[in-house]
Every structure is written in C-alpha cells, then in structure tokens.
Amino acid sequence: xxxxxxxxxSLHVQEGDSTNFTCSFxxxxxxxxxxxxWETAKSPEALFVMTLNGDEKKKGRISATLxxxxxxxxxxxxxxxxxxxxxxxxxPRMDSSYKLIFGSGTRLLVRP
Amino acid sequence: NAGVTQTPKFQVLKTGQSMTLQCAQDMxxxxxxxxxxDPGMGLRLIYYSASEGTTDKGEVPNxxxxxxxxxxxxxxxxxSAAPSQTSVYFCASSEVGGGGYTFGSGTRLTVV
Numbered sequence: 001x002x003x004x005x006x007x008x009x010s011l012h013v014q015e016g017d018s019t020n021f022t023c024s025f026x027x028x029x030x031x032x033x034x035x036x037x038w039e040t041a042k043s044p045e046a047l048f049v050m051t052l053n054g055d056e057k058k059k060g061r062i063s064a065t066l067x068x069x070x071x072x073x074x075x076x077x078x079x080x081x082x083x084x085x086x087x088x089x090x091x092p093r094m095d096s097s098y099k100l101i102f103g104s105g106t107r108l109l110v111r112p
Numbered sequence: 113n114a115g116v117t118q119t120p121k122f123q124v125l126k127t128g129q130s131m132t133l134q135c136a137q138d139m140x141x142x143x144x145x146x147x148x149x150d151p152g153m154g155l156r157l158i159y160y161s162a163s164e165g166t167t168d169k170g171e172v173p174n175x176x177x178x179x180x181x182x183x184x185x186x187x188x189x190x191x192s193a194a195p196s197q198t199s200v201y202f203c204a205s206s207e208v209g210g211g212g213y214t215f216g217s218g219t220r221l222t223v224v
C-alpha cells in the first residue's frame with residue numbers, strides 16, 4: 001500500500017497569517033501530484049495538478065511546489081482568510097491508470 | 113452544468129440487504145472512480161474504470177461490485193451489506209490525460 005503522508009494533521013491560524021503544509025509520497029514511479037480543497041459538507045475540489053520536478057502552481061493566494069526527486073510537495077496559503085478553512089488533500093498518481101491515492105489531509109481552521 | 117451526479121444522497125440499510133449506488137457524469141470524461149471516506153482516514157479507492165468497458169479493483173474492493181454501463185454511468189453495488197460498509201461514498205471522474213478529479217456530492221450510507 002502506497003504511503004502518502006500529510007503534515008500537520010490540523011492547523012489553527014489567525015486571519016492574515018501565512019501557512020504551509022507538507023505532502024510526502026514515494027519518489028519512484030511518479031506520474032503526477034494533485035491537491036484538493038475539501039470544505040465541510042461539500043465535495044473535494046481540485047486545486048492543482050503538477051507533474052514536473054520543480055513545478056510551481058498558483059491560484060490567488062494559494063500556491064504549491066513539487067519535488068519529485070525527494071518525494072514531497074508544499075502547499076502555501078498567503079494571508080489566510082476564514083473562507084480558507086477546509087481540509088487540504090494531496091494525492092499522487094503513481095501509475096498510468098490515472099487513479100489517485102489520497103493522503104488523510106491537513107485540516108485548516110482560520111480564526112477571524 | 114451538472115458535473116457528477118450521485119444518487120441517493122442518504123441511505124440506511126439492514127445487514128444483508130443489497131443496493132446500488134448510481135453515478136453519472138456529463139463532462140465526457142473517460143475515467144470514473146468510487147471512493148469511500150471514513151473518519152480519521154483518507155479517501156480510499158474501491159474500484160475504478162479507466163475507460164468505458166473496463167473496471168479494476170482499488171485498495172478496498174471486497175464486498176463491492178461495479179458496472180460501467182456506458183461512458184456516462186458507473187454504478188457501485190453492495191450485494192450483502194455489512195456494518196463495516198457504513199461510510200460516505202464518493203464517485204469521481206477525470207478527463208483523458210489525468211486532469212483533476214470532479215467529485216459527486218457523496219452518498220452517506222449507514223448499515224445497521
């Protein structure tokens with residue numbers, strides 16, 4: 001079974017703080033790394049799909065980086081807002097089938 | 113634009129009963145997936161269908177069967193429900209080339 005680790009498990013920050021999370025995955029047989037945002041009572045929504053070592057993606061105040069050689073990705077949120085409160089999931093794709101293996105997520109709570 | 117539609121949203125079954133969870137997507141995606149989500153655990157893959165006419169087991173297939181009825185529809189069947197199958201089930205689809213998943217709104221299943 002593939003080992004996908006996300007840290008921290010949960011995080012509480014104040015509005016305006018910047019924060020980051022880590023996703024670790026096996027570095028062999030890598031195809032892609034996905035990040036999803038999952039709000040309570042909703043479905044996960046895709047944030048980024050990254051494939052190349054050194055990739056950086058940005059969407060508003062959220063950005064992500066990828067290191068495929070060492071098997072990790074960082075997700076950054078600049079100036080956190082209460083609406084950023086959600087669980088952030090990472091999921092590597094490790095074969096040609098397009099199926100993803102999800103980590104357990106980092107649960108972010110942004111206090112006003 | 114409906115995206116991925118799952119039915120039903122909620123279901124209570126007695127142990128031993130059978131049921132089928134329905135999933136349909138209108139985005140012309142090739143690949144479809146069924147995941148379950150349990151407290152404290154990440155999304156775990158039950159079955160997936162890389163393309164119409166093919167299905168493959170995921171991480172936790174025991175007790176389930178699937179049918180890829182056509183390109184749009186991918187159903188999940190529980191032949192004899194067990195309490196261990198109490199979970200929230202998510203269907204997802206993705207386009208050719210491995211883009212981000214689009215998830216349905218989930219089915220909350222309780223087996224008593």
